[in-house]
Amino acid sequence: xxxxxxxxxxxxxxxxxxxxxxxxxxxxxxxxxxxxxxxxxxxxxxxxxxxxxxxxxxxxxxxxxxxxxxxxxxxxxxxxxxxxxxxxxxxxxxxxxxxxxxxxxxxxxxxxxxxxxxxxxxxxxxxxxxxxxxxxxxxxxxxxxxxxxxxxx
Numbered sequence: 001x002x003x004x005x006x007x008x009x010x011x012x013x014x015x016x017x018x019x020x021x022x023x024x025x026x027x028x029x030x031x032x033x034x035x036x037x038x039x040x041x042x043x044x045x046x047x048x049x050x051x052x053x054x055x056x057x058x059x060x061x062x063x064x065x066x067x068x069x070x071x072x073x074x075x076x077x078x079x080x081x082x083x084x085x086x087x088x089x090x091x092x093x094x095x096x097x098x099x100x101x102x103x104x105x106x107x108x109x110x111x112x113x114x115x116x117x118x119x120x121x122x123x124x125x126x127x128x129x130x131x132x133x134x135x136x137x138x139x140x141x142x143x144x145x146x147x148x149x150x151x152x153x
Contacts, residue, residue, distance in 0.1 A: 015114055066084070
């Protein structure tokens with residue numbers, strides 16, 4: 001019951017979100033993160049712990065040596081805190097990367113990554129909740145820089 005209330009309240013907050021064209025990698029408009037919405041952030045935190053923390057860390061710290069390719073030529077999971085590069089990307093890019101995967105985002109089907117595409121795992125609203133949670137953890141100055149990037153998009 002409590003989970004249903006949280007998810008229902010969080011879902012109500014997604015009215016301002018731009019959606020991707022169904023069945024396409026092409027964005028319709030934009031993605032609006034809700035890092036200031038406690039219900040969305042709570043939902044995102046729970047989804048992150050269940051789907052992302054095993055690679056990106058329970059505290060968003062990422063894997064060691066995340067900038068260096070491993071023996072298979074793949075990059076380890078980067079941190080999503082202020083030490084990583086997540087905040088350097090606009091919300092639409094982060095959404096596309098999470099939903100469709102790196103290979104689709106860069107239009108290179110041969111690109112190999114340990115990051116799964118979540119298109120068939122999480123809903124758009126759940127992806128946005130996770131990204132909102134991640135953004136909510138950033139220092140205020142980094143959130144402000146990300147907001148400015150969004151305004152210039």
